[in-house]
Amino acid sequence: MSSNATQNATHNAAERLERHPRESSTISHRLPVRPDIAPEPCAATQWIQNRHRSFRPRIGIVLGSGLGDLAEAIEQPTKIAYRDIPGFPEPKVAGHSGQLVLGLLEGAQVAVLQGRCHLYEGWSLEESLRPLRTVLELGIELLILSNASGGITPRFHSGQVVAIDSHINWLFQSTKSPNPHDSSGSILMRHDRTYDARWLAKAQETAEELGFALPCATYLATLGPNYETRAEYRAFGRLGADIVGMSTVPESILAMQLGIPVLAFSVVTNVANPDIPTATEHNDVLAWSSMARSRLEPLVSKIASKYFSTTNRNH
């Protein structure tokens, strides 16, 4: 495939749109990315496209702590270990295995990143984002992110699934746009549309159909790796954060910079009460995550089948 892989992918999406005009509602408000200034796709994107020419994922999914099992629901999976993809870093934390899964979720073609590269592992922001950038460049129309977070607001309970509608970047680093011509100040740098309001509404509606409420939350990203002190929980609460975690924000920003709408779900693993010191164990986090899986997995599957399945167009 030529170095115009991104343009081609965008093209393919446009072709599909023409063939199925009713689908346009699902991707109607991608942010404008001018094809003449589109960034060069990274080597990994071309590597994957050369090996899987017929594969055109429509949804990209990033699985967070303990949510890795959704990858098991992917049909006709092609699993590629990060270490086998040129330029991919390899995560080294319990609970993260590190592979890209290409396949079908409820009949929709998806590219799933199972395992994140966190900043606390010592990766640079750019390195940590390379797997996601690759998935974004495969031409997806929606990015679904998931993570495990600590609850700050007492409105939430442990094991609850929430949708992120805004974030606070407490990483003391910012994502440089992969687009060499985007020297900030342009519409691409406006963060107010990072989390897509229309997709959020669709997700909430779908959650309701599945029988649970999907409240919105402001997510604050810290560097980690230690969990927060009680004073930090109080501080973040005063700043307006509902939940706190160590990922997701750079990913959302990158997707926005490339003009792809984001739906971000968080599993609230432990609601902190700063007035009662309670130790957080990584194993507890994994346990709460698995409980929430019984909600998050059906939610993501149903979104795929409702809006992206090639066999079901009743939406």
Place this chain on the structure above:
Amino acid sequence: MLDLYDKIQEACALIRKSWDHTPHAGIILGTGLGPLVSKIDVQAEFDYAQIPHFLRSTATSHRGRLICGLLGQVPVVAMEGRFHMYEGYRLDQITLPVRVMKALGAELLMVSNACGGMNPNFQAGDIMLIEDHINLMGANPLIGINDDRLGPRFPDMSQPYDPVLIKDALSIARSADIVAHQGVFVAVSGPNLETRAEYRFLRQIGADVVGMSTVPEVIVAVHSQMRTVGFSVITDMCLPDALEAADVAKIIAVANDAEPRLTTLLSGVLERDAKRNAQRR
């Protein structure tokens, strides 16, 4: 972080050549608080430059010596002068001495610092026991691949400062007629002091005092499963609506003035803790 283990062993090996006690505590002395070492019965001392992988202490009023000896009857290893992020060092380098203290056998870290007071109930010269902290340095000493021999990947921070030791310190302060508070310490990278707007912000997010150290060392101590007690000497008051220009000479003078009171508290807490430990054994 995978190279840390060997560095720790090399630093320990050098210290072990001239000192064979097991320290009960590691002590870090902050700005202007160095004179506390005169109370230590010195058995061995090292310039930081002598110890493999130790950094140079470049900050004002930080000597740069590691002292091994007895404080009261208790074996300790003390840093006269510490390293700061604003000197351009990485946090994992800055905190190496804490890991060395742990490797020598210390189970308790006693940290002190000079800080700016934002809680209006405090006064310059008062001492605050650190009850909790906010890391606002924009960095963390544990970033990197975790070495499980040194501690867990995701250390819990629900109680980084040992409440028993805070209680001890407050009770010693009461009987010695020393003003001591407890509160929240927020760490910033520095080196400039804060603007009035920053003081307002830091106060609003729940901090009582602000400084440029201590939090990295405490995070590493928690990671190493050490208990911690932290003493902040309030060297100037930072009230945004009545802010005076900072005078470093004055700050150091206030710290020096508070040092005997800090020594009373610190050695008192150390003595009680060592006694309790001996009874437990």
